[in-house]
Amino acid sequence: MRGWVDEGVTPIARVAEAYAGPVPAVWEWYWPSRLSVDLDVSDAYADTGLARSLGLRLRHAAGLDVPLYAFQTSAYRGTVLDAARRVAAESRVPYAVHASDEGMNHLDPLFAATARNTATRTLAEFVRGLR
Known part of the structure; x- marks a missing residue:
C-alpha cells in the first residue's frame, strides 16, 4: 500500500486547513433551494417560458x-x-x-x-x- 503523495499544484495541507480549520472557509452552511432551481433553468442560457416565469434575465x-x-x-x-x-x-x-x-x-x-x-x-x- 502506498501513502499519500503530496505533489501537484495544490498541497494537501492547504486543502485540509480550508476544510477542517477552526472556521469554515470552504463550505456554506446551507444551499438555498431557489439557487438550485435557477441553476437548472439557466443552464441552457435560453429565454424560455420557465426562465421568464422565474424572473430570470438570461440575455443581458x-x-x-x-x-x-x-x-x-x-x-x-x-x-x-x-x-x-x-x-x-x-x-x-x-x-x-x-x-x-x-x-x-x-x-x-x-x-x-x-x-x-x-x-x-x-x-x-x-x-x-x-x-
Whole structure:
C-alpha cells in the first residue's frame, strides 16, 4: 500500500486547513433551494417560458460595460472561455482577459500553492490593469 503523495499544484495541507480549520472557509452552511432551481433553468442560457416565469434575465450582455476576467481549468473542456468570449462579443465590455491552465483541476484556483497558481497570478495581472 502506498501513502499519500503530496505533489501537484495544490498541497494537501492547504486543502485540509480550508476544510477542517477552526472556521469554515470552504463550505456554506446551507444551499438555498431557489439557487438550485435557477441553476437548472439557466443552464441552457435560453429565454424560455420557465426562465421568464422565474424572473430570470438570461440575455443581458448588452448591459455589461465593465472589464471581464475569465479563468478555465481542465474541468470544463473549453466551455468557460467560449462563454466568456461570447459574452464579451455581445456586450460593451471594454476589454477581457481569458486565462486557462489545463493542468489545474476545478478546485486548484482556490487552493494551489501561490507560486504555482495560474489563476491568482493572472487575476492579479488583470486587477493591476484596472488602474
